[in-house]
Amino acid sequence: MPEKNPAALDFLLSRRSRPARTLGLPIPSPEEVTQLLAAATRVPDHGKLEPWRFLVLTRPATDRLARLVEARGPALGIEPDKIAKSASQYSMADLAIVVIQVPRPTEKVPLIEQTYSAGAVCLGLLNAATAAGYGANWLTGWPTYDETFVRDGLGLAPGETVAGLIHIGTPTMEAPDRPRPDLGRLVTWVRS
Template identity: 40%
Template sequence: MFNDRSTPLAALATRRSGKPRDLVAPGPDADQLRQILDIAMRTPDHGKIAPWRFVVIDDREAFAALLGRAFRAERPETRDADLTVVEQFAHQAPVLVVAMSSPKKDSPIPLWEQELSAGAACMNLLHATHALGFAGGWLTGWAAYSDVVRDALGTAPERIAGFLFLGTPANALSERPRPDPAQIVAHWPESR
């Protein structure tokens, strides 16, 4: 069952990612989004340096134009069909938040720990979205690695950690295959 919020454990156990193309209105309103972002910031953060930040995309047309410019600049042989996909990406789901990994280079905290904190902030954002009765999808793709897109939203050494699309599922969310715990959980020292 998706979105069982009867207990905290049920909420964690039933959170599912929504396909951004299948997330429709309503999405979180301004107050709900503020609450989601506040919860996202309650993440492990060694050194209390907040090595992440969020950019809420309010103008989807301008964002689509940015993606189109970046795509054409990076791929001179761009076809119209490619640009259609880029346009569709920009308009998925009612709410779009871009998570930025914002490492603090002058901090003694290792870069790896700062990047892990950015990922944890994204996961907290998805959990908060789920807790409010919505679904979210976390995508990367070419745009997350585009310097043109990144430079429009931030500055190096920042990197885009992901595009977080939020809304209401248009279709039932399905469970995806999960790893077999026996394959990924070990105990040390091994029992004999």
């Protein structure tokens, strides 16, 4: 009989993201961030490739990135309201961790499995932050797909991509939960 962990299952069944704009101080200490990252990297990683790395963004780096968003938006023809929304994602952030997918050349592990591993790290970081008592949110947005922004702002190398920008902080207000998927519509049992 498998050993059950009802507390962990209850946590997973009630876990939820918090809107990034509702996250404030205090944020995790550097030691806590290291522990969260250690938990986040306990994911499927076929071939032990570690196809990901991290940037831990705090102030004034988040303010610098907000200014870069404001400069890049007009150059890309982005609408002013979308520029402002994306810039605020950085300017309001006291802590955001960028999960960067780093493709590793190998014939053994397809790139898609490396992508899934980077996505699993993002979810692992969300879960770890929530388990530690913080709120967290996984975002991206048009700047994370802009080659100039990721190169000049985040220092990504060619071939690297942003898997997620994980905002972490203390929830400043209660946010309503969202409707959850109807498993009856999504699950097919195959018994023969």
